[in-house]
Amino acid sequence: MSQKNWNLEPSLESAALLKLQDQYELFIDGKWQAPLSKKYFDSINPSDESKLAKIAWANEADTDVAVKAARTAYENVWSKLSGAQRGKYLFRIARLMQEQAKELAILETLDGGKPIRESRDVDIPLACNHFFYYAGWADKLQEAFAGQQISSLGVAAQITPWNFPLLMLAWKVAPALACGNTVVLKPAETTSLTALKFAEICQQAGLPAGVVNIVTGYGDTGAALVAHTDIDKIAFTGSTAVGKQIQKACLGTSKKLTLELGGKSANIILEDAPIDQAVEGVINAIFFNQGHVCCAGSRLYVQESIAAQVLAKLKFRLQSIYVGNPLDKNTDIGAINSKKQLETIERYIKLGIAEGGQIYQPTCELPSKGYYCKPTLFTDVAQSATIAQEEIFGPVLTIQTFRTMEEVIQKANNSPYGLAAGVWTDKGSRIFGLSQQLRAGVVWANTYNKFDPASPFGGYKESGFGREGGRHGLSAYLKFSN
Amino acid sequence: MLTSFSSSDIAASIAKSPTVDQIGILERVARIQTRSFKGASKIQGLKMALSMIDLTTLEGKDTPSKVRQLCYKAQHLHDQAPGLPMVAAVCVYPTMVKEAKKALGNSGIKVASVSTAFPSGQAPFEVKKIDTLYALENGADEIDMVISRGRFLAGDYQFIYDEIAAIKELCTSARLKVIFETGELDSLDQVRKISDLAIVAGADFIKTSTGKIQPAATFPVVLTMLGSIKDHFDRTGQMIGMKPAGGISSSKLALQHLLLVKEVLGEAWLTNEWYRFGASSLANDLLMQYQKQLTGKYQSAAYFSID
Numbered sequence: 186m187s188q189k190n191w192n193l194e195p196s197l198e199s200a201a202l203l204k205l206q207d208q209y210e211l212f213i214d215g216k217w218q219a220p221l222s223k224k225y226f227d228s229i230n231p232s233d234e235s236k237l238a239k240i241a242w243a244n245e246a247d248t249d250v251a252v253k254a255a256r257t258a259y260e261n262v263w264s265k266l267s268g269a270q271r272g273k274y275l276f277r278i279a280r281l282m283q284e285q286a287k288e289l290a291i292l293e294t295l296d297g298g299k300p301i302r303e304s305r306d307v308d309i310p311l312a313c314n315h316f317f318y319y320a321g322w323a324d325k326l327q328e329a330f331a332g333q334q335i336s337s338l339g340v341a342a343q344i345t346p347w348n349f350p351l352l353m354l355a356w357k358v359a360p361a362l363a364c365g366n367t368v369v370l371k372p373a374e375t376t377s378l379t380a381l382k383f384a385e386i387c388q389q390a391g392l393p394a395g396v397v398n399i400v401t402g403y404g405d406t407g408a409a410l411v412a413h414t415d416i417d418k419i420a421f422t423g424s425t426a427v428g429k430q431i432q433k434a435c436l437g438t439s440k441k442l443t444l445e446l447g448g449k450s451a452n453i454i455l456e457d458a459p460i461d462q463a464v465e466g467v468i469n470a471i472f473f474n475q476g477h478v479c480c481a482g483s484r485l486y487v488q489e490s491i492a493a494q495v496l497a498k499l500k501f502r503l504q505s506i507y508v509g510n511p512l513d514k515n516t517d518i519g520a521i522n523s524k525k526q527l528e529t530i531e532r533y534i535k536l537g538i539a540e541g542g543q544i545y546q547p548t549c550e551l552p553s554k555g556y557y558c559k560p561t562l563f564t565d566v567a568q569s570a571t572i573a574q575e576e577i578f579g580p581v582l583t584i585q586t587f588r589t590m591e592e593v594i595q596k597a598n599n600s601p602y603g604l605a606a607g608v609w610t611d612k613g614s615r616i617f618g619l620s621q622q623l624r625a626g627v628v629w630a631n632t633y634n635k636f637d638p639a640s641p642f643g644g645y646k647e648s649g650f651g652r653e654g655g656r657h658g659l660s661a662y663l664k665f666s667n
Numbered sequence: 668m669l670t671s672f673s674s675s676d677i678a679a680s681i682a683k684s685p686t687v688d689q690i691g692i693l694e695r696v697a698r699i700q701t702r703s704f705k706g707a708s709k710i711q712g713l714k715m716a717l718s719m720i721d722l723t724t725l726e727g728k729d730t731p732s733k734v735r736q737l738c739y740k741a742q743h744l745h746d747q748a749p750g751l752p753m754v755a756a757v758c759v760y761p762t763m764v765k766e767a768k769k770a771l772g773n774s775g776i777k778v779a780s781v782s783t784a785f786p787s788g789q790a791p792f793e794v795k796k797i798d799t800l801y802a803l804e805n806g807a808d809e810i811d812m813v814i815s816r817g818r819f820l821a822g823d824y825q826f827i828y829d830e831i832a833a834i835k836e837l838c839t840s841a842r843l844k845v846i847f848e849t850g851e852l853d854s855l856d857q858v859r860k861i862s863d864l865a866i867v868a869g870a871d872f873i874k875t876s877t878g879k880i881q882p883a884a885t886f887p888v889v890l891t892m893l894g895s896i897k898d899h900f901d902r903t904g905q906m907i908g909m910k911p912a913g914g915i916s917s918s919k920l921a922l923q924h925l926l927l928v929k930e931v932l933g934e935a936w937l938t939n940e941w942y943r944f945g946a947s948s949l950a951n952d953l954l955m956q957y958q959k960q961l962t963g964k965y966q967s968a969a970y971f972s973i974d
Contacts, residue, residue, distance in 0.1 A: 190934050191711055191925070196703035302701055461894045462691025469694075497901065505930040514703040611686045631688050 193507075196514045198301045200291050208239040209377070211247055211401065212384035214254035215394025221246040226403070228377060231298035232511050232520040232555045240377050243400040245409040248369070251398040252413050255340045255367040258395025263367050264337055268324035275320030275362060277390040282313045285386065289379055293351055294511045296378040298520030298556070299474050301512050311636055312355035315654075318638035319359035322659060326364065329656050334666035337365030338441060339417035341662065342410045344431075345380070346423045347373035347522050348477040348578075354380055356642075356653045357420050358397060364662035366418065369398045371410055373423075375523045377401045408434070416440055418662065422479070425576075425602075425647050443651025443661045445479065445643060447576040448604030450625065451597035452482030452633065453587075456490045458609035462631070464498045467582070470607055470633035472506065472518055472560050476580040477526070479648075480605035482633055484573060485584045486593050492586045496564065499584075503547040503560050510552065518580060521556040530558050530579030537563050537572040542583070568596055576602070590615075594622045603645030607633045626652075677828050677864070684863045685898075687855040687891050696886040699930070704922050706960075713957045716921040716949070717744060718752035719939045721779055721910065723947050724759060725786075725878065731766040734759055736974040738770035745954045745971060748961065754950065755939035756809060760785070761802035768806040779809035779844070783834060786848070786877035788813040792830065799837050810834065811844040811945075813877060816851045819861060827861070828868045835869035844872035844910055844943075849888045850880040858888055862895035872908035878945060883913025889924065893931040906935065912945025918956040921949060 208225065210217040222244035228237045243251070263271070282289065286309045293304040326335060341361045345353040350372055361368050372380035380399050387397045400406055404427070411419055411434050421431050422445040435442050452470050454463045470482030487495045511519030521527040538544055542563040551557040558580055566573050566583040573583045587593040597606060606625040608616055620628035626644040629635060636642070641657035643649060651661050704712060722741045724733060734757075741754045756777035757767050767778045780802035784790035790798075799810055812834050818826045835843050845865040849858050865873050873892055876883035889911045896907045909928065915921055921944060928936050936942050951971045959965050 191715065191929060191937055192708060193702065193704065193926070194706045194708045196705045306701070457686070459686045459688035459691060461685070462688040462695070465691060465695050494901075502930075514701065611688075632690060632694075 193515050195510065197510065198291060198294070198512045198514060200295060200512065202288055203291055203295070205238055205378075209241060209381050209401070211241045211243055211251070212381065212397075212399040213247075213251045214258070214398065215388065215392075218250070220244070221250070226374065228296060228375070229523070230295050231375075231522055232295075232552070234554055234556075237296060237378065240381075240401050243402040243406045243409075248400055248406065248409045248413060251369045251400045252340060252342075252410070252415050254395040255369050255398050256415055258393060259339055259367040262393045263396050264365055266365075268326060268365075271362060271365060272320045272323035274390055274392050275316055275323060275359060278386060278392070279313050279316035279320060281386045281389050282309070282316060285382075286310070286313065289351060289382060291512070292382055293379050294519070297347060297350060297376045298511050298522050300516040300519040301514055302516065303474060308349055308352045311638070312352045315352070315355035315359045315638045319363040322656075323363040326659065326663070329659055330663070330665070335663045336666065338662060338664055339366060340415060341366045341368045341418040341420060342413065342416045343368055343370045344407045344410070344419075344421045344423065345370065345372050347376040348474060348479070350376040351379040351383065353422050354383060356422075356658075360653070360658045361420075361662045362396065364659055366662055367396045369400060369410060371400050371402065371407050374401070374403045411435070418442075420651075420661065421445070428649060441661070443653070444649035445651070445653060446647060446649040447578075448479045448481070448602045448644065448648050449484055449574065449576050449600050450480050450482050450602070450605040450607070451484045451486055451600075451623070452607035453486045453593055453597060453609065453619065454488060454491070454495060455608070455610040455615060456488040457611045458491075459611060459631070460491065460495065460498065463609035464495060464502060466607065466609060466631070466633050467499065468502055468506070471582040472580050473634050475518055475521055475558070477522055477578055478634065480627065480634070482605070482607050483577065483582060484597075485582055486587050486596060487584065489586045489588050496584065499562060500545055503545075503562070506547065506549070506560055508549050508551060508557065508559060518560060521558050521579065524556055526578065527556040527558060530577060530581065533572055533575070533577045533579070533581060534561060537566070537570070537581070537583075540567070540570045540572065542566045542570065542572065568599060574600065590619070594619065598624045601647040604648035605629065677824050677867075681824055681860050681864060684856075684860045687859050687894070689855055689887065692855060692887045692890055696890060699886070699923050699927050702923065702926055709922070710957065710960050712922045712925055713918060713953050713960065714752055715937060716918070716925060716944065717953050717957075718755060719943050720754040720950055721756045721758040721912075721943045721945045722754045722950060723757075723878070723912075723945055725781060729760060729763055731763065733974070734763045734766045735770045738767055738776075740972060740974055741771065741776050742774050744950060745958075748954070748958060751957070755943055758811065758945065761798055761805065761807070764802050764805040764807045777808040778806060779811055780807035781811045781813070781877075783812040785811070785813050785846075786879040788815045789817075792833070795830075796833070796837065799834055803837060803841055807841055809842045809844060810838050811846055811874060813846045813848060814861065814865070816848055819857075820853070824864055827864060831865055831868035831870060842871040842908075843869065844874045844908070845870040846874045846877055846912070848877055848880055849875050850882050855887060855891045858891045859895055862892045863899075866895060866899050866907050870907065872910050872943070874910040874912055874945065876913040876945075878913035881914070884911030884915055884945075886923075886927070890927060890931065893928065897932055900932070906941055908941045908943065909936070910943040910945055915944055915946055916948045916952060918952050921953065
């Protein structure tokens with residue numbers, strides 16, 4: 186008995202709920218202020234290349250106004266509140282975010298291209314949880330650091346990336362406010378909208394003016410913010426290249442710095458692993474958020490004895506991955522965040538082929554408009570190949586085999602990065618053995634890309650320094666006097 | 668014996684069964700459960716699910732009259748809605764096979780008979796053989812046997828292998844479904860082991876449960892069994908059928924199960940030759956959803972016949 190194929194129809198989340206403005210100003214001192222630069226830029230929907238809104242482009246003078254507002258709010262209001270009072274505002278923000286979760290999820294998907302399933306089930310709930318988590322710490326800081334003299338730092342400049350816009354905002358703003366600091370935040374230029382929506386939420390929460398300021402713009406805006414002399418703390422998540430520039434700019438100043446940078450994380454499957462679940466885990470590790478994840482498991486190492494089977498299963502599974510409109514509830518892989526990033530990924534794919542790698546992509550159809558990239562596997566990749574060494578930040582997985590534990594540990598650690606790693610095995614002893622020897626900030630065992638506000642996150646080597654999340658995340662926003 | 672396996676072969680086969688990670692299985696299931704079914708693809712899925720039902724009555728109080736009613740329903744699910752398929756099979760006790768066979772005539776609907784001292788399987792092997800032969804002699808097209816769960820849990824895999832292989836030998840033209848009663852097994856690792864063992868012993872279909880024990884056809888169990896079928900297919904090119912039974916009573920669950928099959932095994936399994944739902948109340952929910960898709964309105968359950 187034969188029949189025609191059974192394929193799911195699109196199931197689109199409605200964006201009609203959103204009330205987008207045509208133009209967004211800077212959020213400074215609790216008010217929407219037109220930029221002194223008088224300049225604006227367009228925010229583009231990467232799934233169909235349509236224009237979403239015009240957004241203010243802050244210059245040096247604008248960042249100066251924002252920093253002054255943050256300083257005034259710090260001196261006059263925020264540093265004078267008790268921890269319990271700060272916590273009250275944070276709880277209020279968390280609840281308002283939860284109430285507007287659907288709106289935030291749709292906005293994140295429209296602006297950044299990530300599947301609605303992920304913004305709805307991962308980004309937004311986790312962002313809310315970070316506020317709830319740090320709201321709880323606000324009046325318990327002394328208990329967190331018993332026996333130590335602690336105080337807030339002052340004004341924090343925070344620069345967030347485009348891959349998890351609201352979540353990275355939450356990672357930075359929540360601990361900063363809980364510890365008694367005020368902030369000036371610059372979101373990535375391609376994904377400013379949820380930060381601007383967050384500004385509205387701060388207003389709804391009655392947060393005192395100037396405690397949170399949001400200046401939108403490109404890299405020059407971020408550079409002006411970093412260079413400002415009245416900043417006490419800089420927190421940056423983004424590329425290693427920009428991270429190095431920021432670190433240079435901070436030399437000779439007393440600015441406290443945390444950097445969460447790139448990665449080329451190893452995902453290791455041992456021959457005794459639960460293979461089907463490992464294959465699924467590898468898929469999630471590299472294709473989550475189109476591979477725009479700093480800790481993406483982008484280097485796969487499979488033990489030789491099971492390599493053929495794992496590869497066959499990966500290829501088969503890729504055929505049932507849905508690539509397309511991010512607003513479709515069935516989409517697994519959405520749009521690449523920007524044209525620029527798509528070009529970068531395509532350049533790496535060409536390079537991978539030129540370097541002798543065997544490419545595999547499923548036969549799925551991509552939408553004709555918008556920035557899309559098929560999930561891509563590369564086999565026959567050398568450890569020395571560029572695509573195995575450099576961060577691609579897209580849905581591209583390199584696959585290598587190994588024979589012994591010693592070999593895979595060496596190869597996994599053979600990278601300038603050290604953000605995350607994954608280990609797939611049925612043996613507890615191997616999990617502990619490997620996680621002690623892998624030089625990575627996070628090692629996941631038989632799972633990948635699991636995040637929780639209570640768990641610290643951060644890297645080794647060129648993946649950055651400082652930890653965000655958990656109790657560790659508080660110390661980045663506190664001064665320790667003795 | 669159709670296939671002859673030494674006990675060391677069987678031990679080797681079981682030893683090759685990969686381990687199953689429960690957390691990973693749950694994550695995969697959660698992904699399937701976020702899928703959304705709309706429009707024509709939903710209608711196609713509902714009809715497909717209807718065509719895969721083994722319409723079942725397995726009660727001590729079953730009578731020929733009840734079975735005749737069920738057989739009529741199997742052929743006329745809801746005559747008010749044109750274009751509906753018939754179910755795949757009617758599933759009854761061996762004593763009802765003759766009646767069912769007569770009532771279904773040449774409709775094309777199969778008669779499946781449970782056997783081997785269903786549901787517990789606690790009977791001497793000779794009795795199980797007679798049970799099966801009786802069903803076959805009365806015309807059963809398919810045999811749904813139960814395994815001896817106690818012997819499996821005791822680690823007597825040779826016994827289980829021999830039991831399945833012996834029943835398979837009796838089923839010269841009938842297809843054999845092997846019921847594991849996964850609600851009585853300890854872990855997904857055990858589910859994987861019994862799946863691998865039953866397939867090498869000659870099962871045409873592997874089936875989760877009798878419907879008499881809860882939990883029955885849960886997603887993690889079904890996904891684990893599908894993994895075994897897939898690996899067997901990749902190794903040998905031979906297709907094995909899957910039958911979840913018990914606990915799938917809503918259309919949404921049924922559609923999610925079908926999508927799981929499509930994603931794990933492929934389109935080829937999406938026919939009633941390779942996939943069945945063992946169910947009694949599922950049919951009416953599928954019919955109600957089908958009507959809703961056509962008319963835009965939910966009808967009361969009173970408009971759908973219970974038998």
